[in-house]
Amino acid sequence: xxxxxxxxxxxxxxxxxxxxxxxxxxxxxxxxxxxxxxxxxxxxxxxxxxxxxxxxxxxxxxxxxxxxxxxxxxxxxxxxxxxxxxxxxxxxxxxxxxxxxxxxxxxxxxxxxxxxxxxxxxxxxxxxxxxxxxxxxxxxxxxxxxxxxxxxxxxxxxxxxxxxxxxxxxxxxxxxxxxxxxxxxxxxxxxxxxxxxxxxxxx
Numbered sequence: 001x002x003x004x005x006x007x008x009x010x011x012x013x014x015x016x017x018x019x020x021x022x023x024x025x026x027x028x029x030x031x032x033x034x035x036x037x038x039x040x041x042x043x044x045x046x047x048x049x050x051x052x053x054x055x056x057x058x059x060x061x062x063x064x065x066x067x068x069x070x071x072x073x074x075x076x077x078x079x080x081x082x083x084x085x086x087x088x089x090x091x092x093x094x095x096x097x098x099x100x101x102x103x104x105x106x107x108x109x110x111x112x113x114x115x116x117x118x119x120x121x122x123x124x125x126x127x128x129x130x131x132x133x134x135x136x137x138x139x140x141x142x143x144x145x146x147x148x149x150x151x152x153x154x155x156x157x158x159x160x161x162x163x164x165x166x167x168x169x170x171x172x173x174x175x176x177x178x179x180x181x182x183x184x185x186x187x188x189x190x191x192x193x194x195x196x197x198x199x200x201x202x203x
Contacts, residue, residue, distance in 0.1 A: 026059040027052055071099050078102070097153055100124050104160040112164050117142070120164065124157040140165075143174040150175055 127146020
């Protein structure tokens, strides 16, 4: 059973729409561009405030669109990235998890190699990975070295590996856990505050 807990904090929330927090800092001060005597004319101030509202929305929208051009900052634009790479769009997943899947798909483009599988696995785990091949047994093993325990998005990684590996090859995973000698460094008081899973990945 692979862990598939939440990884990331923000979920896709529908069509793009700027909130007051999103556009904060984009509002220009148009009155500062006019001669001082205009500041006492209420009609001019009212006109400039309307113009400031519009420009605030425009400047914010420009930045928002630019953000969609990069996987690391895309939000509603992830739909487009997924469509380009033939990935099923699942808006129940967090932005972080969807970005992982897209990056893995990008790394997995082309002929499948040991290095490609390694890159895809590292994109999901966020740490160093080794791939061990067993040609006579028609299988390979993915070993997680850079992270302890089971990486959080194993379901996404399994989907990515299934999409890029040759159909005739089987595969398995090997995880890294803490040696008991390392646990012995803890005092009894420290150990009592930790769960079994915490101890297994203690560094």
